[in-house]
Amino acid sequence: MSIPDVEAIERAGLSAWPGIEEKWDGSWVRRASGGYTKRANSTQCFDPDDFEDADLRIISASTWMIIRKTKPVFRITPLAAPEVSATLDESGWQTIDLSHIYAMDLGDHEADAEAHFLSVTDPKFVAAQQQLQSYDDTTLTGFTNLMAVLKVPATGVVLTRDGQAVASGLMAIADGIVITGNVITDAQRRRQGLAKSMMNSGLAWAKKQGAKFAALNVQGDNPAAIALYSELGYTHQYDYHYRIPGAPK
Structure with missing residues (x-):
């Protein structure tokens, strides 16, 4: 059997490590869980082609998290549109915690x-x-x-x-x-x-x-x-x- 692809693993991860609150914006998902782990308190994109209005959506997602007393965090996987990373770069966002998925x-x-x-x-x-x-x-x-x-x-x-x-x-x-x-x-x-x-x-x-x-x-x-x-x-x-x-x- 072939090991599941990136999207299958990432979607399984959403269920196996859920957010207490979740909100979808197209293929972007926001999650907030009172600050316990960045994974459950972050926004991530599931479609490399979903990048329209990335700047406004980053602001919206960040505001959504701040309202829930959670620090704005984006989780960047191979499914994230390159334009999302470029927009974050332009806004001076830092890159932290390089991590790997093993399966x-x-x-x-x-x-x-x-x-x-x-x-x-x-x-x-x-x-x-x-x-x-x-x-x-x-x-x-x-x-x-x-x-x-x-x-x-x-x-x-x-x-x-x-x-x-x-x-x-x-x-x-x-x-x-x-x-x-x-x-x-x-x-x-x-x-x-x-x-x-x-x-x-x-x-x-x-x-x-x-x-x-x-x-x-x-x-x-x-x-x-x-x-x-x-x-x-x-x-x-x-x-x-x-x-x-x-x-x-």
């Missing part, structure tokens, strides 16, 4: 005996994420609010050792693609294969749920994560980045 056919994976599969709103999953991610109260609220609007099949994976959470991640399935997010390992127990065990466990769960493919995003400055995902069988598909307003002069 693969979903083969067979073995779950760890100490992997726990929980509802994404289960207090045990939320607590594991808070502990491992070192979330403050504001960030935790943003995370739990986002998990509450997730509508696709999903699970929170918590890997334990001696009863303690040592690795965790989110697996959400949309359009046959399991999208992985929020992967984290105990900072004191890295390089012990725990992230790999957690990932294999989540992918085994997804296969049983009928997923055919797996995809995830990883920041370009995270070589350890890139090495892990490559070892699991993921391959690089495409790049994306974010644009934010430049500093006032």
